[in-house]
Amino acid sequence: SQIFEHISPADFFYRNRDIAGFSNPSRAIYSAIRELVENSLDAAESIGVPPDIFIRLTRIKESGRGVSVYELRVQDNGTGVPSQHIPSAFGQVLFGSKYRLKQSRGTFGLGGTMAILYGQITTHHPAHIISSTGDSRIYEYRLSIDIRRNRPIILQRKSLDNDHKWRGTIVEFRLEGDYFRAMPKVLEYLKQTAVVNPYANITFIDPRGRLYMFTRATTSMPPPPKETKPHPYGVDVEMMQRLIQSTDARDMLTFMVETFHRVGKSIAKNFLKFAGISPKRDPKKLRPDEVVHLVQKMKTFDEFLPPDASCLSPLGEELLKAGIIKEYQPEFIAAIQRKPSTYSGHPFIVEAAIAYGGNIPRKGDIVLFRFANRIPLLYDEASDVSWKIIKSINWRRYKATPDMPIAIAVHVCSTKIPYKTVGKEFIADRPEVSREILFAIRYVARKLQKFLTRVEYKQKELRR
Amino acid sequence: SQIFEHISPADFFYRNRDIAGFSNPSRAIYSAIRELVENSLDAAESIGVPPDIFIRLTRIKESGRGVSVYELRVQDNGTGVPSQHIPSAFGQVLFGSKYRLKQSRGTFGLGGTMAILYGQITTHHPAHIISSTGDSRIYEYRLSIDIRRNRPIILQRKSLDNDHKWRGTIVEFRLEGDYFRAMPKVLEYLKQTAVVNPYANITFIDPRGRLYMFTRATTSMPPPPKETKPHPYGVDVEMMQRLIQSTDARDMLTFMVETFHRVGKSIAKNFLKFAGISPKRDPKKLRPDEVVHLVQKMKTFDEFLPPDASCLSPLGEELLKAGIIKEYQPEFIAAIQRKPSTYSGHPFIVEAAIAYGGNIPRKGDIVLFRFANRIPLLYDEASDVSWKIIKSINWRRYKATPDMPIAIAVHVCSTKIPYKTVGKEFIADRPEVSREILFAIRYVARKLQKFLTRVEYKQKELRR
Ligand SMILES: Nc1ncnc2c1ncn2[C@@H]1O[C@H](COP(=O)(O)OP(=O)(O)OP(=O)(O)O)[C@@H](O)[C@H]1O
Ligand SMILES: Nc1ncnc2c1ncn2[C@@H]1O[C@H](COP(=O)(O)OP(=O)(O)OP(=O)(O)O)[C@@H](O)[C@H]1O
Ligand SMILES: [Mg+2]
Ligand SMILES: [Mg+2]
Numbered sequence: 001s002q003i004f005e006h007i008s009p010a011d012f013f014y015r016n017r018d019i020a021g022f023s024n025p026s027r028a029i030y031s032a033i034r035e036l037v038e039n040s041l042d043a044a045e046s047i048g049v050p051p052d053i054f055i056r057l058t059r060i061k062e063s064g065r066g067v068s069v070y071e072l073r074v075q076d077n078g079t080g081v082p083s084q085h086i087p088s089a090f091g092q093v094l095f096g097s098k099y100r101l102k103q104s105r106g107t108f109g110l111g112g113t114m115a116i117l118y119g120q121i122t123t124h125h126p127a128h129i130i131s132s133t134g135d136s137r138i139y140e141y142r143l144s145i146d147i148r149r150n151r152p153i154i155l156q157r158k159s160l161d162n163d164h165k166w167r168g169t170i171v172e173f174r175l176e177g178d179y180f181r182a183m184p185k186v187l188e189y190l191k192q193t194a195v196v197n198p199y200a201n202i203t204f205i206d207p208r209g210r211l212y213m214f215t216r217a218t219t220s221m222p223p224p225p226k227e228t229k230p231h232p233y234g235v236d237v238e239m240m241q242r243l244i245q246s247t248d249a250r251d252m253l254t255f256m257v258e259t260f261h262r263v264g265k266s267i268a269k270n271f272l273k274f275a276g277i278s279p280k281r282d283p284k285k286l287r288p289d290e291v292v293h294l295v296q297k298m299k300t301f302d303e304f305l306p307p308d309a310s311c312l313s314p315l316g317e318e319l320l321k322a323g324i325i326k327e328y329q330p331e332f333i334a335a336i337q338r339k340p341s342t343y344s345g346h347p348f349i350v351e352a353a354i355a356y357g358g359n360i361p362r363k364g365d366i367v368l369f370r371f372a373n374r375i376p377l378l379y380d381e382a383s384d385v386s387w388k389i390i391k392s393i394n395w396r397r398y399k400a401t402p403d404m405p406i407a408i409a410v411h412v413c414s415t416k417i418p419y420k421t422v423g424k425e426f427i428a429d430r431p432e433v434s435r436e437i438l439f440a441i442r443y444v445a446r447k448l449q450k451f452l453t454r455v456e457y458k459q460k461e462l463r464r
Numbered sequence: 465s466q467i468f469e470h471i472s473p474a475d476f477f478y479r480n481r482d483i484a485g486f487s488n489p490s491r492a493i494y495s496a497i498r499e500l501v502e503n504s505l506d507a508a509e510s511i512g513v514p515p516d517i518f519i520r521l522t523r524i525k526e527s528g529r530g531v532s533v534y535e536l537r538v539q540d541n542g543t544g545v546p547s548q549h550i551p552s553a554f555g556q557v558l559f560g561s562k563y564r565l566k567q568s569r570g571t572f573g574l575g576g577t578m579a580i581l582y583g584q585i586t587t588h589h590p591a592h593i594i595s596s597t598g599d600s601r602i603y604e605y606r607l608s609i610d611i612r613r614n615r616p617i618i619l620q621r622k623s624l625d626n627d628h629k630w631r632g633t634i635v636e637f638r639l640e641g642d643y644f645r646a647m648p649k650v651l652e653y654l655k656q657t658a659v660v661n662p663y664a665n666i667t668f669i670d671p672r673g674r675l676y677m678f679t680r681a682t683t684s685m686p687p688p689p690k691e692t693k694p695h696p697y698g699v700d701v702e703m704m705q706r707l708i709q710s711t712d713a714r715d716m717l718t719f720m721v722e723t724f725h726r727v728g729k730s731i732a733k734n735f736l737k738f739a740g741i742s743p744k745r746d747p748k749k750l751r752p753d754e755v756v757h758l759v760q761k762m763k764t765f766d767e768f769l770p771p772d773a774s775c776l777s778p779l780g781e782e783l784l785k786a787g788i789i790k791e792y793q794p795e796f797i798a799a800i801q802r803k804p805s806t807y808s809g810h811p812f813i814v815e816a817a818i819a820y821g822g823n824i825p826r827k828g829d830i831v832l833f834r835f836a837n838r839i840p841l842l843y844d845e846a847s848d849v850s851w852k853i854i855k856s857i858n859w860r861r862y863k864a865t866p867d868m869p870i871a872i873a874v875h876v877c878s879t880k881i882p883y884k885t886v887g888k889e890f891i892a893d894r895p896e897v898s899r900e901i902l903f904a905i906r907y908v909a910r911k912l913q914k915f916l917t918r919v920e921y922k923q924k925e926l927r928r
Contacts, residue, residue: 002510002561004549007573009473012558014702016572018882018892027893046466064764085468094476097466108480109471121702124756147702238478238585238611292588300528382846383890418482421885426847428482429491 008150010093013114013422014121020114021423025067026181028118031423033057033186035111036074036171038375041197042104043078043169050219051200052077055190057179059207066178069123070207072115073172080133080167083159090116090129090171091143091152101346101415103225103312105373108422112171117145122176126155134167179207185378190214192369192376195323196315196411228311228415229261230345232271232298234432239345240295244283253279261347262305271301307340307347312413315374320353320409323369328407331357334447338440343432348414350433352440354448360405366390369409370426372417377426384426385434386410389441398449399456406448410437472614474557477578477886478585484578485887489531490645492582495887497521497650499575500538500635502839505661506568507542507633514683515664516541519654521643523671530642533587534671536579537636544597544631547623554580554593554635555607555616565810565879567689567776569837572886576635581609586640590619598631643671649842654678656833656840659787660779660875692775692879693725694809696735696762698896703809704759708747717743725811726769735765771804771811776877779838784817784873787833792871795821798911802904807896812878814897816904818912824869830854833873834890836881841890848890849898850874853905862913863920870912874901 013020021031037053044051053076060069081089088095089112096109116127132138142156179186183206194202194214199221202214230239249255256268263271272279275297277290286294298304317335324333335353342348360367370377370386381387390408400406412427420428427433477484485495501517508515517540524533545553552559553576560573580591596602606620643650647670658666658678663685666678694703713719720732727735736743739761741754750758762768781799788797799817806812824831834841834850845851854872864870876891884892891897 002543002546003564004546004553004559004561005563006552006556006559007563009476009558012473012572015880016883016886018884018894019886023882023884023892024895063760079466082466082468088470089468092470094473095468095470097468099469099471100467108476121700124701124752148706236585237588242612288588296527380844380847383844416479418487419480420482420487420887422480422483423884428487430482431488 008148010113010117010145010147010150013093013110014117014147017114017118019422020110021421021425022114022118025176025178028175029057029070029177029179029182030185030189032072032115032118032175032177033074034189035115036072037190037193037202038105039112040074040076040078040169041193041200041374042098042106043076043080044200045221045224046104047079048221048224049077050216050221051197053200053202055202055204057205057207059179060174063176066181067176068179069174069176070179071172071174073170075168075170077168080169081131082133083137083139086129086131086139086141087143087152087154090127091145093117093150100227101230102227103373103413103415105375107416107419110422113145115175116143116173117147119173119175120144123174125174127171127173129172130170132162132166132168134165136162138162138166187212189376189378192323192371192378195326196319196371196374196376198319198322222313222316223310225313226311228347229259231307231342231347232260232263232304232345233342234344235295235298236344237292237295240291244286244291247283250282251279252277252281252283255283262308267303267305270303271297274301307342309340309349311415312340312347312349314349314351314413315371315411317351317353320351320411324353324355324407324409328355328360329358330355330360330407332448332451334444336440336443338436341432341436343418343430346414346416348412348433348436350436350440351411352437352444353409354441354444355407356448356451357405360407362403362405364402367407369407371409371411372419372424372427373413374411375424377424379423379425380421381426383420385429386427386437388429389434389438393441393445395445398445399452400445400448408441408444410440412437472612474577474581474609474611474614477557477574478581478611481578481582483886484574485885485889486578486582489640489642492639493521493534493641493643493646494649494653496536496579496582496639496641497538498653499579500536501654501657501666502569503576504538504540504542504633505664505838506562506570507540507544508664509685509688510568511543512685512688513541514680514685515661517664517666519666519668521669521671523643524638527640530645531640532643533638533640534643535636535638537634539632539634541632544633545595546597547601547603550593550595550603550605551607551616551618554591555609557581557614564691565694566691567837567877567879569839571880571883574886577609579639580607580637581611583637583639584608587638589638591635591637593636594634596626596630596632598629600626602626602630651676653840653842656787656835656842659790660783660835660838660840662783662786686777686780687774689777690775692811693723695771695806695811696724696727696768696809697806698808699759699762700808701756701759704755708750708755711747713747715743716741716745716747719747725771731767731769734767735761738765771806773804773813775879776804776811776813778813778815778877779835779875781815781817784815784875788817788819788871788873792819792824793822794819794824794871796912796915798908800904800907802900805896805900807882807894810878810880812876812897812900814900814904815875816901816908817873818905818908819871820912820915821869824871826867826869828866831871833871835873835875836883836888836891837877839888841888843887843889844885845890847884849893850891850901852893853898853902857905857909859909862909863916864909864912872905872908874904876901
């Protein structure tokens with residue numbers, strides 16, 4: 001007969017590690033490296049410091065059939081983790097500092113912990129964390145994860161003098177994997193990461209002792225993303241109830257102005273009139289059906305201002321083109337940064353670039369580069385919303401044919417990227433986001449069309 | 465400065481509902497229907513009863529832009545849910561009866577709850593559950609979900625007389641969606657579900673009042689899947705520690721025999737000798753490094769017997785061919801059921817069929833049907849391991865060209881399907897599983913090759 005049980009989130013991701021991007025030994029190496037590098041980039045950027053990241057992957061011993069036990073060590077000059085939070089940050093799933101409404105690479109609260117968990121189940125070796133927030137102490141932990149209870153087990157804890165006021169984090173742990181199969185993707189990831197984060201220094205020493213240095217091209221950092229308020233468009237009933245629960249506002253007018261992004265008094269007044277709710281009502285006294293009504297009206301009121309781009313950190317057209325130019329020296333390149341838009345309360349910006357010719361390979365299909373919050377997405381291209389949009393476009397309208405050497409780059413930045421997978425492989429088909437990607441690609445496709453028309457014209461001229 | 469928080473699993477899937485298959489209004493309708501239908505199929509099969517499933521989707525009101533509020537009602541004649549578990553079964557994420565080592569459609573403990581959660585955040589309407597296990601009472605609940613605490617809120621609970629000894633479950637809730645966009649996929653899902661579960665009656669009334677009846681072709685049920693012990697090959701350190709923790713065995717020989725699938729005394733003796741561990745040792749007294757050593761030796765010991773097929777419930781070659789035959793009347797069809805294999809302790813069986821000609825469309829690509837534990841997988845084909853394998857095969861070797869009308873069906877059954885996504889869209893690239901799929905497809909491809917060779921020969925004969 002049936003046995004009903006509940007399991008912890010760590011147990012869920014342990015049992016379903018394919019879902020977190022740890023399906024096989026080569027994928028595990030890729031996922032572990034990218035999760036730690038993304039944590040380090042977030043950590044340095046959050047204090048406006050150009051990131052210095054050192055990655056070392058050492059082979060400890062062979063396990064057979066291409067698989068070995070490796071030790072991965074990633075060091076950064078970021079914020080560091082406060083001592084009391086180190087065990088949970090690395091030993092508990094669904095714990096972190098990125099649950100705010102702010103653009104960052106991390107979003108789920110489980111990437112770093114998942115990598116350590118995978119290391120633990122394949123090698124049983126505890127994780128070694130050293131960190132300081134730049135104060136007078138450096139903290140050193142050896143941890144393992146109690147997977148069934150989703151909590152860290154502190155095996156050792158030391159506190160050391162921090163005479164040099166070092167600030168940063170070192171994460172070191174062992175895992176079983178297949179680096180040599182993962183290598184092309186790992187190197188491609190680091191290379192593309194360096195391109196869209198040109199202010200970062202990334203150093204990688206691979207198991208054969210080879211040194212890869214991606215030296216920063218600039219020390220100037222883009223304006224950092226800022227925490228923002230939810231945009232009223234697309235807020236759902238649950239979000240609305242939480243906002244009502246946590247507000248100090250005593251009336252609906254103040255609630256609308258204080259709670260939402262770019263809602264001033266006059267817009268708030270007009271909206272409340274449109275929704276038929278008195279501005280004097282106490283938000284906490286709205287009935288459930290009134291809350292539903294308010295949420296539905298928020299979707300159809302068209303006077304809300306679009307989101308302000310300043311809370312986000314897009315690449316900018318120059319940086320988006322830079323990677324393609326460096327790689328392919330195309331004959332033609334065009335880029336666009338769309339105005340900010342919003343889905344489910346989250347502001348986002350789509351940027352796209354298209355390039356033709358040069359050394360772009362002719363592979364019978366457009367070469368697509370995808371980025372989200374400055375992270376390169378290298379897997380499952382065919383499931384990504386950008387790919388589907390490219391496939392849905394009739395390229396002949398733009399004088400482009402499948403045998404032409406064409407490359408497209410798409411970057412989406414947002415307070416929350418709608419990833420379809422926990423492994424952050426590709427972006428889901430959210431209507432507002434796919435619409436923006438479609439418009440961005442059509443815009444640059446029209447620029448390509450003008451170029452191809454001029455080329456065609458010149459060729460005709462030459463033949464005469 | 466940084467704010468560290470933890471979130472509940474319900475909050476995680478609320479914030480990341482794209483991950484659970486609820487990205488957009490049409491996808492939400494599809495996901496809600498399939499999650500409830502799969503629960504109903506599991507519930508009836510678990511007591512060996514031919515499933516009778518009634519699905520009704522009613523439009524309540526329009527919300528604008530193609531999106532409406534619908535009411536979804538799914539009724540079955542399955543086991544029913546014991547009264548004390550109804551709130552958690554439907555109102556708590558990561559709770560369920562399918563965490564055992566047994567083949568079933570459900571595996572994560574969140575599908576039904578996720579559908580209800582999505583309904584709640586889009587309509588704020590509580591869920592209505594009626595269920596009885598066939599005893600003297602029927603229980604009726606109205607529930608909502610406390611998302612931040614991942615627990616059910618019981619709004620109403622009634623207990624009614626069950627004079628007719630009814631047994632089953634009715635789940636009724638409202639959600640916002642776009643049925644007309646979802647319709648082709650919903651109907652395809654129900655049709656393919658009926659094909660691979662020919663003993664099930666499925667009735668669907670759509671929002672326009674149209675009745676779709678998929679009447680059972682037989683009342684004979686396949687032998688039900690059985691709960692089994694983990695297979696020793698591919699067990700990891702965490703699993704090993706849990707098995708050691710929960711065993712009653714006082715010595716390693718008894719532990720090996722009682723814990724693992726198809727390990728008898730002589731195999732256990734040989735393995736322990738191979739691993740250099742005395743059969744008399746107390747499992748609970750093994751040192752951590754000895755546990756790691758044992759796990760590694762389990763991967764390389766080649767005398768373990770392959771899994772027994774009897775714990776699994778494959779379709780069988782006839783049933784796998786039946787759907788293709790009915791749909792396309794092909795000129796040629798061949799199928800294979802591979803012997804059981806195992807990954808990470810989970811036994812699995814791969815079945816494949818290939819068909820040529822008849823009404824199979826020539827779409828420049830092979831038509832692929834994918835199934836896992838008798839569930840049709842209709843999304844993200846290009847990310848699925850079966851698709852990748854088909855793409856990696858050099859079909860010219862088998863005399864097949866891309867313009868030929870070829871269809872392939874692949875079914876994987878296992879105590880755990882390695883889904884890549886929580887929405888169960890496609891299967892991850894697990895080495896042991898992809899190997900089996902590759903061999904199965906090659907086998908039927910060789911049969912196709914023989915057929916195409918005969919066809920080619922006959923055509924040459926005719927020309928003379
Ligand atoms: N190198 C680091 N420097 C500073 N803080 C870190 C570092 N690595 C992890 N953290 C902290 O630990 C938390 C948990 O990290 P983890 O990677 O598990 O989740 P996340 O980054 O929040 O989200 P995601 O799962 O999307 O990566 C982070 O939110 C951050 O606060
Ligand atoms: N129609 C039903 N009849 C009987 N039991 C049911 C029914 N629907 C749900 N349940 C019970 O509720 C539990 C939770 O269902 P839910 O769909 O959330 O998770 P699951 O089916 O276990 O896994 P998955 O997330 O993969 O679907 C099930 O394990 C089952 O015990
Ligand atoms: Mg992270
Ligand atoms: Mg289910």
